[in-house]
Amino acid sequence: MGLYPRNLNEYVASLGIPRGPKSKAYLYDPVNGDDNNPGTSWLQPLKTLTEAEDHCVADQHDAVLALAGDTADNPAAAIAWDKDYTHLIGVGCNLHGIGQRCRIVGTAALDLTPVITFSGNGCMVRDVQIYNGKDADTDSGAAIVSGSRNKFSRVLFTGMAHATPAARAGSYSLKLTGSENEFEDGAIGLDTVIRAAANAELWISGSAARNSFRRNRIFSYSETAGKVLVLIDGMDRWVEFEDCVFQNFWENWGGSLTNAMSITATSTHQILMKGKNLLVGVSGWANTVTHIYSAEPAPNAGFGIGLNPTS
16 A cells, blocks of 8 residues: 555545545546445545545535546436535546546447536536537537536546537537636647537536636637637626637638637626637637727737748
């Protein structure tokens, strides 16, 4: 046992995850785990995220540790992360946004919509990948965040990982309806499956308010007119993007998306562009820029567009 911290709770505390008098930690490992194990030691992990989440109790800062490996967790049903102050932490490389090996994957056969819904409040989610490979001809996405005051660090949200749902206008990678959430050093989207409809990777809807995205990559592969990276059809107060990359791949650099965002929200809202936000493969920011604010030297409709250096 010399290779391990004495117990999982000590390890979780060493990561800076909040602990309380009743806090417990559970480990799951899709390769070596067994859902008949207690999941409370390094040597007796559970097998699935579903079982680990079931062990947790709301409001006591319980934590689930996801062990990285070549095999993903394939939940048999959509996961409801609905317990307040309950944390999900990947144990692997803390890669910046793309490539995490702590994978939660909805397969084509499962047809989950979405893979997971984060409705709990005050949760920390770190170093995991959420991927939906569903192939059914219905709208779908990887995750919905309807809870508030959660923090997502180095999380990859990948929806539309099959051409069939990627050809539907209602599909997405991440749908956000909660408020006061922060997303840092993560990624939203996919650039290996073409989006053949005017859908979005990030969908902000309902009365979502005061959400922040810091150093995120929002990306896609599309050659479809009307396709956007961010759809805002409902929002309150503001959303902030800081040092984010908005990127689209077009085969052989044949064209670019017209806008990064489609804004149809009618309520009072502000879109704050802080730091250096970058457009790549996208010609402009939004169909309407009335409520977009930037401190760039020339905050016109094309500020932040990535340019090729002159020869």
